[in-house]
Amino acid sequence: MAPQRFREQFTQIQRSMPDVPLAVGPDDAGEFLYEKGVVLARDGEEARVVEDAVRQHFTTFAGLTPDHVRRASPETNRSGITRIRVADPGEGDGGGDPAVAGALRALSATEGRAGRRLISRNHVVSIAVNACPGDEPVPVAPGGRPNPAVADAAHDPESAVGVLVIDTGLMHDHRSYPLLAHTRGDAQVAECDDDGILQQYCGHGTFIAGLVAAVAPNTDITVRGTLNDAGAILESEFGEKLFEAVDRDGWPDVISLSAGTSNGRTDGLLGVDAFMRELRGRPTLLVAAAGNNGSATPFWPAAYADLPGYENAVLSVGALRGDGEFGACFSNHGGWVKAYAPGERLVSALTGFDSPVPYVYQHSTYDACRYGFTYACTCHHPRHTGVLSEEGGSGKPDQVMFEGLAQWSGTSFATPVAVGMIAAHMTAQAETDPRKARRQVMDATTEFAEVRGAHVPALLPPTWRPTQVSPPPARA
Known part of the structure; x- marks a missing residue:
């Protein structure tokens, strides 16, 4: 069930x-x-x-x-x-x-x-993995700082690394965030509902672009709103949309993809097979989220990283919890996940730089971690009541206000952190081959984390600040 x-x-x-x-x-x-x-x-x-x-x-x-x-x-x-x-x-x-x-x-x-x-x-195919990001966003008080913090590097249009983000579109006020001043792409189709409430996955693509720009300021980021307002698209359409994105913008250095699906198989997705075969012959690197099912079942397209011929073309990324020492409870795992990066309680741009915008939580938190972990994970902290969970019940959903930055968790966000690390390496080493840069970054990694008993490569940006991981708070 x-x-x-x-x-x-x-x-x-x-x-x-x-x-x-x-x-x-x-x-x-x-x-x-x-x-x-x-x-x-x-x-x-x-x-x-x-x-x-x-x-x-x-x-x-x-x-x-x-x-x-x-x-x-x-x-x-x-x-x-x-x-x-x-x-x-x-x-x-x-x-x-x-x-x-x-x-x-x-x-x-x-x-x-x-x-x-x-x-x-x-x-x-969806950002709504199992079927949602690791949690829903949490407001950050005015004056808060992004995490990872902004790296000490300048944006140079002549040498900037090209990054294509396949996700939801950009929020209308994204340029109010200095890091995204030169970001381009599709606008979010519908940010709020008829009552002026921010819709559930609005800001997902903007948040991701902000993470890439923080870790690697010398990037030219294009965000394509390939996924609809719930972050979902049929497999039969997804492959075609991927082709449309690269036809429109040209093949970039790196594609950041925080969407996918499992399918009960170990040989990929039929609907994206043609795109993946063409990717293999291009110099572009695809960095893809491993998914938030807390499962070892292959999640596509990320799991292409484990198929013959795609070892250099695809990097699959799982999420580490706030201390960077262990895997996040929700992160998919297994030999097909090739790297892990911080993916819990990251801070980036969401929306509301022009004015505060309300958001109503869609899901209630759980009484305990749904994956059996005992730390204060996003399953149950911070606690909130959501409208979908309470349909037909007597509970009242919690409403919050977003103004600028937000805190969010998921392999969706570990992925752009890894993208940023590869792009930053390309700038620092004047490396023009993203696949070579990926190998160099992985070979130079000295940090490791424990995920379900396995020791895995941990990509930790120098500007990332670990967050405290403590036992869950006692209920009143």
Whole structure:
């Protein structure tokens, strides 16, 4: 059964994608979300093989007519993916989709003979991992300082490292934050709701850009609002959007990506396969968040770092807790996570530099860490009551005001810290190859942390200040 917060985020994401019926998978376990009634295949012959096999399966075993199997979007696109409708997506509830599961089983033998995957669910790729960042943002009092603090380096347009952030868009007042004065990109589509309340994931991309700029001021940062207001997009669209971003801006030195999904497999995402293969032949380095499921299950695209041929092209980043000595409770882990960086209670730009803006917490904190840790983790500290948790109840959600900086946690934010360290190294060493810089940074790392019993490389910026990690506060 999916945990409480995953259920709440399922509702939140479904509201942001009202025309896309979603299901929880696999089998209601709460590992990922996907589109009901639809599977993915590569364009051309493989799509025809999938259609034929699924049609035969349904006609023989499920009593459905062949008309249930048809192309949902037959046009060819850059990512080379076709959506194939296998059932009425309006049937059933969100606790799984038997028709999609049946389609996957129908192709299992054919995939074995072909030697590669032919079919996939159409997963939701999201910053809403499990399905949310490590926590919700916390206001920082006026006069607070970013953490990591701003490194001692100047911005030089001639030598600046190009960083492309694939995320939500920039807040309207982001240039009021000096570090982001030269940042460009897409504006956040809708910052507040009809009541003037800041929406849940607004500021996510701005916060990330602020972290990159703090660790590595000599960067030219472009933020693309590829993800919608709930930080989510279908896998079938994501690969195409990645191509659009690099076509528009050119291939950068580094891509910072704080989104993804698990899919129950160890061979990547079908929807981004074409983009990842092209990335492999480019000089660009992809730095991707490992996800916040507290799990060792591969999370994509970050887990490409563990696939042959991608070792130098992708760096997967997990999160350390506030002391930098251990992994954060929420961070994914395992051999496919190649580096860890501070990702708990970081401080960066959010919004409200022009004027304070209210925010209502969406989720209640837990009474204890949902992953079994005993330190004062973000599962239950600082305590707050959220509107989604209290729907139908008597509790009143907590409201706070943001004015400038915020404190936030997640592998979403460990990722731009790692990006900043690589970019800062490129500037300091006049290194123009980001993949070579990545190897040099990793080889020179002398700091290590403990994550689930393993000793892992810890990328700790010189300006980062550890925060106190103490036992959880006693309840009144």
